[in-house]
Amino acid sequence: RVGIEATVGRCDDGNTNPNDGCSATCTVEPGWNCSTGAPSTCNTICGDSLIRGGETCDDGNTTSGDGCSNICANEIGWSCNGGEPTLCSAVCGDSRIVGPETCDDGNSNANDGCSSTCMTEIGWTCNGQPSVCYTTCGDGHRRGAEVCDDGNIMAGDGCATNCMSIELGWTCVGTDPTTCTTTCGDGHRRGTEVCDDGNIVGGDGCAANCLSTEIGWTCVGTDPTTCTTTCGDGHRRGTEVCDDGNVSGGDGCAANCMSVESGWTCVGLDPTTCSPFCGDGQLVGAELNVGRCDDGNTNNGDGCSSACNIEAGYSCSGVPSTCAPTCGDGVRVGVELNVGRCDDGDTDPLDGCDANCNIETGWTCAAGNPSVCSPFCGDGLRVGVELNAGRCDDGNTTSLDGCSNTCTVEAYWTCVGTPSSCTTPCGDGHVRGSEECDDSPPAENGDGCDSSCTIETGWLCVGTDPTVCSEECGDGLRVGVELTAGHCDDDNLANSDGCSSTCEVEFGYACVGTPSVCDEACGDLNVVGAEVCDGVNLDGYTSCIDLGFVNAGTLACLPDCSDYDTSGCLPVCNNGIVEPGEACDDGGNASGDGCSSACALETGWTCSGNPSVCNAVCGDNIVIPSEEQCDGTNLNGVDCTDYDYFTTTGLACLGTCLGFNTSGCSASCGNIVEPGESCDDGNTTATDGCSATCAIEANWNCTAPLGATSVCTCQNNDACPIGRRCISGSCTGINGDNCAAPFGAVAVSTGHDENYDNTHLATTITTYSYGSTIAVNGPDMFFSISVPNGSYLVVEVDPTFDASIALLSSCPASGTVAPIKFSDRNGDGEMEHLHHQSTANGTYYIVVQGMTALDEGTFNLRVYQGSLSGFNDGKNVVINEMMVNPTGADGYKEWVELYNFETQNYNLKNHKLDLNGTVYVVGEDTILRGSSYIVLGGSNESALNGGLDVVVWGWGAQDRIPDTAGYVALLQSDNDVCDQITYDATYPIQEGKSLSLDPDFKSKAGNNSATNFCAGNSDGTPPVMTPWFANDQCIP
Structure with a gap:
């Protein structure tokens, strides 16, 4: 370290590596502390919230026991997130108690004493590592195996002292704490229960809630309580039949309360009230008192009443009581x-x-x-007052027989004997009994009422006290005064017949005999009765004019007085006056007008009036030409042919005789057009325009001149019978409707694509069957094509009806033939396919046919024919689109689309499809043409595959392609892979949508990447699912 490296925050560790405390620029990195030596020694700073070097955590402190130790290492029993600063939490379920944990039983399950957050649960005590937890009986918290915990460890309150069972006779529910209650009806008397007899039914001694003993019972015991009734307490309970408040017998209720004593009836509960049972025939209790009885019934009116009291008018005795009036x-x-x-x-x-x-x-x-x-009056026995004078009994109650209906002797009678015999005397002037009359004494004959009081013949008698008799006029019997001169009786009461209604001879008549016979006296100059005249008495007439003659003439009376003698009267003919002797007189002397020149009525006429007006008589079968056209059956030479009918018979004359009724003239169909016919083409053949009944048929037009033959022309194809069409008004055949001359099958070749109409077409070959396929009978069309040996033939039909395709190797003119191939896989309006590889040179016949007689319409026919090449794994055939997850149940709705990049044509028969390990062999001719698509599916029947009519071959199994991950491969016959798609969740698989390969990546390599596929939509939204056609471009 030299220069600036020796200053604070600087270092030099002998390298320029980062993340070792001293950076590449020799500055101390955050989280590190570097020594001043040379080279610098750098160490991480534990507790600075920065994880550096070998630190596995840094929680901002150097305190151990919080998950990150004082040397910044993860402590056992903790989980640290590796963040800066590090956040550590105790690992619950590792059997170590660290941090805020109060327990750790080696799991994160709740309800076992140590919770899922390693906190001791209520009702538990936990000790040790790993923690062992156990419940605390009596703490009021039911936990673990405890059946109950009522907050104490006392027995007899329902929950056992160890909390592991519910005591007999209790029901316990709840957890914090458990609440226990006795179970009324379980047969165990516990807690506050006064009794428990094993049920919760009242009325058996123990109340339904087990908290009281019911009135009339005594209950003892606990398991269960036994309850018995108390006889004599006045409360009928349990099996007691009665309880009248005592244990004494003889009062109706037996001393043990278990039966009602004989002769008694008892009712009521608190207490039972008993009384004698009236009507049982036993005398008990109050029934033994005076005026009481029991005759064994409760009928009134038999001496002993329904209340067992002796009835008025009776006396009763004995047991049961016997009573009599x-x-x-x-x-x-x-x-x-x-x-x-x-x-x-x-x-x-x-x-x-x-x-x-x-x-x-x-x-x-x-x-x-x-x-x-x-x-008793009328019984014929005289008793009591009937024995007194003026009394009688004649055995009836009929008055007017001498003894009245009150058994007193009637006036003018005498009665004697028993029964009384009563008689009345004839001649006393009183009609009684069987007398017809009684006309005062003395009784004698000849005065109308004879000596036996019987009315004499010819008399009429009226009245009773006395009877008055007179002769009966009009009965034809002459008696009394009727026997005297000037009297008569002609057996009637009519006047003007010679004997009047008072039986006196009338003026101008003479009557004799009984009954009287009266006649006019012709010649006495008196005109009476039936006389028209008598001698010179012409009864007011004076000449022939009075009788209607024009001239007076000489009028006289016939000798028998029956009519006038008109021999002296002469009529004048043709004076316009019909006189006696003339039938008519029309004032003219010409004949032929109904009245002849001799005033006689001519045949066929009727005349009336003055002068006579004559008319022909219609209906007499006589034709008067000037007046009538016909008369009755006389048709005057006219018949039905005069009215343009073909036959003569049937014409009738009108009722007026002024014309003819042609309704009886019937047209004869099959000759010429007659009245009533809309056509007649000279025959009775139907379907030629004019029917067998000479009516114009539908879709035809016929000429109809009367008396001529109709000429009919079709108006459209519907007019023609099966097998014919309307061309220029005539029904003729069309090429392609059968194999027979003169209309041969339509010749087609490869690439044929035309529309046809099979309406009204048929053939003599009416039945095609293929395997188990049903007979096909609809209208059909025939097409012929020449196919060389080994070449393929593909036929596709898009119909508007339910069509089928039959392929024939021969086509006879008539009869039936079995096709070599037949296709009827899809339904109404759906496409049909037929694929075939020829095994010999020859002409084949394609028959497009409806499945029923009603299946007709238009269709598009596509025909492809060409040579085939061998198929192998080197061919550029690609799996282009497929349906792996159809909507709903997969069933047969899965499909795979192949695309052939080659120009050669292949037959996939005997090659294979591997569907995620299940291999299916293509078992029939399936032609994949060059630069074309083909669809294979679970089924080639649209009714099964979801309505897809483009599937050429079906593997015949359901749900073969996995929905989310799997593979589909096209294999050649020796199992070499031609193309394969292996897909997983990265592919755009959606229910009801296809896996569609983007056209930009349509290759064997391109379909191996999920990014080159999109989901093809079935609702028309791009990209669209396109089985059988080129795929849509995927949308980025």
Whole structure:
């Protein structure tokens, strides 16, 4: 040390190394102390809060026992953070008690006496290193193995003296301290319990809270308490049936309180009240008193009432009581109320109620107390007052038979005998009994009422006291005055028939016989009855004019008086007046207008009026050409063909005869257009525009001139049947709808990319099946392509419907054929793929077909064909994008995208995919074209892989790629690695997002770095997940 080096703060340790106390500029470094010697010797300064040299800590002091010793070394049992200054804390759980620790039991567990911060816990005592901790029984803190701790070590309070058990009969809860209470109902009487009988049910002697003995019980003992009832204390408890406050028998409750004595009923608890049981047939207690009874029931009205009192009108005796009515007391009870029984207050006979209270024969006794009896009128027995004069009983209560309904003899009758026989005399002028009449004495015949008081035939008799009889006019019998001259009876009461309503012969008639027959006297010049005239009496008429003739003529009467003689009257025809003898007269002499020149009605006409107006009769099947077109079934030579129908029958005449009804004319479809038809193309074939019923079919247009044949043209493809399309108004076939002539399959070649419409297409080949795939029956289209041996064929279809692809090695014109390849992996509107390597030169047929008859629409067809090269690990094929952690359960939703940098095409069949140690062999033709992408996945069916329709081959297993770390490798068939990605948590793996390689690093080397990947989004936010397509640029 020379010069400035010898000053304070300077040094020279013989080197220029830093951090040894003397810096490279020979200044003493902070935290060091250097000697003045040469060379300088430097030592760290312990306690300056700076860690230097060999110091492991420096807490700013040189005090030991605080974690950092007086030589700045870490002390045992402490942990120091290495900071400046150093902060040290005791290490709890190392079995050493240092610093603020009051214990250290070798662990950092709480609740074992020494806490997780090495402080002695409440309720524990800890000693030694490592600390041994034990609980303190009686300190009021339940800890460790203590079951209870109630703050004392006394027995009998629920918690045992060692705190390790709860005493029998107690329940203890809580920790600081434990609180113990007796357990009522456990059968152990403890603490303040007065009793404990093993339950908490009241009513058994011990109260439900165990703190009192219930009234009526005596309880003794502790484990458990036994409670018994006290008979005779007036409290019915437990098994006691009764307790009436005494232990005496004979009062209803037995001396032991365990039964109710026979004949009694007892109710109530405090005390039980007993009374005789009325209705059991036993006489006990008050039932033995006078006026009491018990007949074994509680019915009223049988002598012993429901209250076991003897009822009025009865007397009762015996056990059980037998009760019977008392006859003669005037009170009707029991059987005395029955039919035929009575009680009139005495036991005398012949007064209607006998000594046994039975109603005597011939009597009736009214209800009441006592019974009131009287003779029974109408029974034919004369008893009591019925034996008196003027009384009777004829066995009925019908009046007007001599004995009235009150059994008195009626006026004008005589009654004798038992039962009474009553008669009335004929001729006394009083109609009684069976008499029809009685017209005062003497009784004789010929006056209407004969000697036996019977009305004579032909007479009408009325009245009873006496009867008055007269002849009955109109009955056809002539009696009495009707037999005299000028009288008659023609069996009716009509006037103007010769015999009047009073049976007198009318003017101009003569009547004879019985009944009377009356006739007009034709020739007596009197016009009566049916006579029109009589002789010169023309009944007011004077000439033919009176009868409607124009000329007077000579009018006379026919000899039989039945009508006028008009032979002297002559009609004038064609004078416009219809006269007798003329059918009509229209005032003209021309025929053919309904009324002939001879005034006769012509056939088919009807005429009326003066002069006659004539009209044709419609409905008589006679056609009057000037008036009618037809009449009834007479169609006057007209038929349905006159109305443009093809057939003749069916035409009818209108009800007015002025026209025709064509509703019966029916069109015959299949010939010409007839009324009612919208078309008729001369046939009954459907789907040609005009249906089998001659209606224009949907999507067609047809001409329809009546009487001609329709010409129909299609308007669009929907008009055409399956297999045809509308071209220039006609349904014709289209190339590509089958293999048969004249429409061959559409020829395609590699690079083909066109849109098609399979609507309305079909083929005679209607069934394709491949393995277990179901039959396919939808509209299809055929395409042909020539493929050399060993070349590949890739077909891709983007449809608007649920499509399938079938590959045929032959295409027959009809029948069925099994495809060599078939693809229907995805659903409605999703892309289908078909990959194939040819094994022979030839023409192949691609069939695009709907899965059902309803699956039709448009689709895009892409076809690729070319040569193949061998695949090995030297080929530049890169794992470009993959899904390692799909949304939700991984299932079959994992996938790997490959990119082929080469221009050659490879078939990956028999090559392998290693998914983190599980190797899968590609078992089918899987073509990776040059400069193209291909996607492999858990499943190539979109229904399983989350809706991804671009997966060409599926390894057929779920959850194979680890979500957070693992590897994916493409192997050639001999297991050499073509490309591999090993990923871990540094890669941008997010659920539901792909691991997408930035296009700038798309190489085998580039995909080995996590920084070259980004998370591909499925929501359209860049960078976007792009299976099957080029990746998005990763965003920095």
